[in-house]
Amino acid sequence: METKGEESSPTDGDKMLEHDSISNSTTHSKTTGLPRKRFYRARAHSNPLSDSHFPVPISPAHFENDCTAHFPKFFPNGSKKIEFADIGCGFGGLLISLATLFPDTLMIGMELRDKVTEYVKERILALRASSPGRYDNVSVVRTNSMKYIPNYFEKAQLTKMFFLFPDPHFKEKNHRRRVISPHLLDEYAYVLKVGGIIYTISDVEELGAWMTGCLDDHELFEPVTEEELAADPVVELLSTATEEGQKVARNEGQTFRAVYRRIASSHAR
Amino acid sequence: MEEHDIDESEQKLEAEVAPALIAVHPDQKFVSVAVGSDLRVFNLQHGSAAQLSDETGGHKDSIRSIRFSKSGNLFVSGGDDKLVRVWDTDSWRCVYSVVSEKRVTSLAVSGDDKFITFADKFGAVYVVDIGDYNEENLAPVDKKAVPILSHYCSIITRLDFSPDGQYIISADRDFKIRVTLFSKECLKGAHEIQCFCLGHTEFVSCLAFFSSCDYGQSLLVSGSGDSTVRLWDYASGSLLDTCGLGTKAGLLNSNQKEEDVLPAVIDLCETSDRSLVAAAIQSLQGIMLLRCNFSARTLTIAKVVSVAGETFIPTSIAAASSVPLLWMVMGASSLSATDSALLARVRVVSGFGTDHSESVVPESLVIEDKEIPGGEPLLQALQGKLTIGEEAFSTAAEAVKTAMRNLLIKKQYSAERRDFRKRGRNDKKNQP
Numbered sequence: 001m002e003t004k005g006e007e008s009s010p011t012d013g014d015k016m017l018e019h020d021s022i023s024n025s026t027t028h029s030k031t032t033g034l035p036r037k038r039f040y041r042a043r044a045h046s047n048p049l050s051d052s053h054f055p056v057p058i059s060p061a062h063f064e065n066d067c068t069a070h071f072p073k074f075f076p077n078g079s080k081k082i083e084f085a086d087i088g089c090g091f092g093g094l095l096i097s098l099a100t101l102f103p104d105t106l107m108i109g110m111e112l113r114d115k116v117t118e119y120v121k122e123r124i125l126a127l128r129a130s131s132p133g134r135y136d137n138v139s140v141v142r143t144n145s146m147k148y149i150p151n152y153f154e155k156a157q158l159t160k161m162f163f164l165f166p167d168p169h170f171k172e173k174n175h176r177r178r179v180i181s182p183h184l185l186d187e188y189a190y191v192l193k194v195g196g197i198i199y200t201i202s203d204v205e206e207l208g209a210w211m212t213g214c215l216d217d218h219e220l221f222e223p224v225t226e227e228e229l230a231a232d233p234v235v236e237l238l239s240t241a242t243e244e245g246q247k248v249a250r251n252e253g254q255t256f257r258a259v260y261r262r263i264a265s266s267h268a269r
Numbered sequence: 270m271e272e273h274d275i276d277e278s279e280q281k282l283e284a285e286v287a288p289a290l291i292a293v294h295p296d297q298k299f300v301s302v303a304v305g306s307d308l309r310v311f312n313l314q315h316g317s318a319a320q321l322s323d324e325t326g327g328h329k330d331s332i333r334s335i336r337f338s339k340s341g342n343l344f345v346s347g348g349d350d351k352l353v354r355v356w357d358t359d360s361w362r363c364v365y366s367v368v369s370e371k372r373v374t375s376l377a378v379s380g381d382d383k384f385i386t387f388a389d390k391f392g393a394v395y396v397v398d399i400g401d402y403n404e405e406n407l408a409p410v411d412k413k414a415v416p417i418l419s420h421y422c423s424i425i426t427r428l429d430f431s432p433d434g435q436y437i438i439s440a441d442r443d444f445k446i447r448v449t450l451f452s453k454e455c456l457k458g459a460h461e462i463q464c465f466c467l468g469h470t471e472f473v474s475c476l477a478f479f480s481s482c483d484y485g486q487s488l489l490v491s492g493s494g495d496s497t498v499r500l501w502d503y504a505s506g507s508l509l510d511t512c513g514l515g516t517k518a519g520l521l522n523s524n525q526k527e528e529d530v531l532p533a534v535i536d537l538c539e540t541s542d543r544s545l546v547a548a549a550i551q552s553l554q555g556i557m558l559l560r561c562n563f564s565a566r567t568l569t570i571a572k573v574v575s576v577a578g579e580t581f582i583p584t585s586i587a588a589a590s591s592v593p594l595l596w597m598v599m600g601a602s603s604l605s606a607t608d609s610a611l612l613a614r615v616r617v618v619s620g621f622g623t624d625h626s627e628s629v630v631p632e633s634l635v636i637e638d639k640e641i642p643g644g645e646p647l648l649q650a651l652q653g654k655l656t657i658g659e660e661a662f663s664t665a666a667e668a669v670k671t672a673m674r675n676l677l678i679k680k681q682y683s684a685e686r687r688d689f690r691k692r693g694r695n696d697k698k699n700q701p
Binding site for chain 1: 416419445449457460461465467506679680
């Protein structure tokens with residue numbers, strides 16, 4: 001098998017590194033130690049409707065026990081909880097950027113495709129090895145977030161949720177597979193703190209309009225104002241940090257963004 | 270060869286057997302049994318079967334849920350024919366008919382009789398506003414249902430309102446119980462999730478409540494395919510206690526062959542004084558009575574009531590709120606393609622006294638057929654016949670168990686079989 005290849009990720013320059021613990025296989029770049037995408041090719045889509053055959057934590061309390069393995073530098077003495085969730089994190093571009101922007105915040109990517117999850121896992125391990133002290137706050141799980149969000153997070157645990165370039169599912173009969181939908185927003189509202197932000201972006205105009213529509217109609221979300229968006233450093237990352245976003249930028253495509261805030265319900269007010 | 274095996278196992282899944290269901294009017298004016306598409310109602314005040322008048326011709330497929338409203342003025346039925354029927358219990362006329370897009374799995378009526386809610390096999394819960402019900406209007410009215418919440422791609426197994434009417438509680442096959450605020454503006458959707466009750470390790474099959482005046486609160490109990498009954502604080506979602514019934518049920522059937530799957534809890538029901546909850550468990554000939562200690566927040570088995578003389582494993586249990594009896598039914602819709610006979614057997618447990626202090630063990634026992642309120646006419650009406658062959662019982666028990674397992678437990682495929690199926694996928698076929 002060929003072991004020399006192009007760089008899979010531009011994030012860490014040409015630093016020569018030795019970390020045999022991780023790159024014992026031929027799937028990692030020799031120069032950067034990062035996993036190479038060609039060995040983690042996956043199908044572009046995975047059926048969110050099918051029965052899942054991967055382990056799912058019974059409850060958020062059970063998942064918290066797993067967190068020792070996900071964030072070894074923060075546990076067990078820390079009582080920190082995960083605050084950011086990148087739903088459908090893909091190859092993890094956003095997470096990697098966020099990890100250094102919010103070094104004290106725990107964040108997790110959720111991805112259904114197992115090979116892609118495997119890639120992100122290796123990528124994080126490689127980055128942790130190459131830049132000690134950084135990237136200890138980021139991890140990834142393979143799961144179907146449309147089905148199991150409540151198994152991972154408690155009520156009002158999260159402060160940010162990301163849905164970047166989700167599958168558009170154009171056909172009307174497949175609209176129920178969309179990751180933003182009126183009923184799924186109930187669950188996202190449940191795990192978000194009041195004041196927490198939900199970020200969505202798509203390069204498909206129709207889906208962008210759909211996501212804006214769903215969020216507009218939901219009683220527990222309100223749009224974030226333009227001024228606030230301009231001041232939020234995360235907003236720019238939506239279109240620049242992810243692999244999908246970079247692809248759109250290369251093709252000079254348009255993106256459609258919807259950023260909303262979780263508000264208190266009228267019952268509570 | 271392999272292909273043949275697979276086809277056969279998949280064919281078996283096709284034959285869906287529905288368990289017989291029972292519902293009792295809050296004042297025990299009526300007892301209703303549903304078996305297959307047959308809806309049977311016995312009027313205990315008149316001592317005769319009630320005549321259901323339904324211009325559309327009744328249900329066309331297996332009924333999956335029947336219920337009296339809290340007031341007893343309404344009765345609802347729904348199931349595989351994707352129809353929800355609302356009946357006036359004075360006239361037993363079908364007053365509303367609601368079409369569902371998918372098969373209906375569970376029904377609940379709000380405490381004020383203003384809303385009907387139903388869940389479908391795709392995980393959605395719908396609400397129908399029937400606040401404008403008018404007894405003068407004789408023609409059945411077709412009503413539109415509005416989706417208010419959804420369990421993503423799961424099968425909702427049970428739907429209920431909390432005793433105070435504040436929450437709507439939905440349980441699903443993915444081990445989840447969701448507690449959602451239910452307001453008068455529910456037609457706009459029930460978006461605010463109070464909590465999830467997570468802890469079961471198999472499908473959740475049934476829900477019931479313990480209410481205590483002394484403590485001014487009620488607690489949720491749920492039964493599951495993991496063979497446990499769990500006690501929850503449904504306002505916070507905290508699991509208070511877990512009571513494993515499987516081992517206890519297993520002990521009673523030690524003569525049976527070793528089971529690889531624990532017997533599932535299939536139904537729960539509050540006794541009339543609300544101090545006990547009865548549980549029906551697969552392979553247990555009878556019921557278990559559970560008691561809740563409100564101060565310690567624990568759940569314990571108070572007594573096992575067994576049925577002697579016949580292989581009676583209840584498929585559904587119910588009780589009136591004012592009469593200290595517990596009604597049980599065992600039965601199933603068509604057991605095989607060739608045999609279309611419906612089986613239903615009704616038994617009653619008595620002896621729920623008024624004194625249920627901690628130390629007292631209820632002296633409940635299964636009563637003889639002739640002592641059942643309504644006597645032989647009731648049995649004739651609800652069972653279809655008075656005597657039932659012993660053989661039918663075990664067939665029914667087995668069929669109901671298999672059907673439940675097929676429906677609610679995730680299929681586990683071997684690695685070889687998964688590979689085999691992958692090879693047949695359309696996107697792989699075109700590759701050289």
